[in-house]
Amino acid sequence: MSKNPQEHGQEYHYNRAKKEGYRARSAYKLIDLQNRFNIFKRSFYILDLGSAPGSWLQIAKKYAEDNIGRYKDQYYHRDHYKIMGVDTKNIAPIEGIKVIKMDLTNPQFKNEIETYFNENQIDLIISDASINKSGNKFSDQSRQVNLCLEIIKLSKYLRVRGSLVVKLFQGVDFDNFFKKMKETFVIVKSFKPRASNKKSNEIYLIGLKKK
Numbered sequence: 001m002s003k004n005p006q007e008h009g010q011e012y013h014y015n016r017a018k019k020e021g022y023r024a025r026s027a028y029k030l031i032d033l034q035n036r037f038n039i040f041k042r043s044f045y046i047l048d049l050g051s052a053p054g055s056w057l058q059i060a061k062k063y064a065e066d067n068i069g070r071y072k073d074q075y076y077h078r079d080h081y082k083i084m085g086v087d088t089k090n091i092a093p094i095e096g097i098k099v100i101k102m103d104l105t106n107p108q109f110k111n112e113i114e115t116y117f118n119e120n121q122i123d124l125i126i127s128d129a130s131i132n133k134s135g136n137k138f139s140d141q142s143r144q145v146n147l148c149l150e151i152i153k154l155s156k157y158l159r160v161r162g163s164l165v166v167k168l169f170q171g172v173d174f175d176n177f178f179k180k181m182k183e184t185f186v187i188v189k190s191f192k193p194r195a196s197n198k199k200s201n202e203i204y205l206i207g208l209k210k211k
């Protein structure tokens, strides 16, 4: 039987990731986000939440390395990068990146952030973290929102004008969460990357220019 276009798209991204050396096809969601919002512009200190297996970390490293050469000017720049990833699952090491196996809602995680970034403010927080779905759309959505509310709290480590990307599931709590993001960011956008499964209700919220 011939594949429907969605299955075709999934397989396309899976094969592409394999060929290009990315650990997961979600890599292309982050690339779509970058192409649309330029979130990595002048991002040197980056925190990735829910990182396993690590394709977003691979992409973040690539952009951060490029930034060091690209932005040697009188405006905000750094001559090195710092990237940290966290997941409750194992993340295989990536050279030059700090990975932690921990629940991001564990209060101890804040100490890890403070120690690694050495009190410096972070330029960009990206989160692809998602709860284990139970199949109940309503409870899954509210558990995901609760996780995202914890993630928003980590914005206190972002520099002014820094950015946050979080993954949410569309549903009743979406509008409230959007408003919550508006309390912290000047600009808030929602975006469904082309590489995201059309059948899934996942959507990304992008907070730009932290107040």
Ligand SMILES: C[S@@+](CC[C@H](N)C(=O)[O-])C[C@H]1O[C@@H](n2cnc3c(N)ncnc32)[C@H](O)[C@@H]1O
Pocket (backbone or CB within 6 Å): 023, 024, 026, 027, 049, 050, 051, 052, 053, 054, 055, 056, 057, 086, 087, 088, 089, 102, 103, 104, 105, 128, 129, 130, 131, 132, 147
């Ligand atoms: C879709 S995967 C991330 C894929 C990743 N962005 C990549 O490109 O390789 C979502 C991840 O979020 C993690 N996660 C969910 N809740 C978490 C929590 N409270 N703390 C840490 N990680 C969490 C899951 O373990 C899972 O590995």
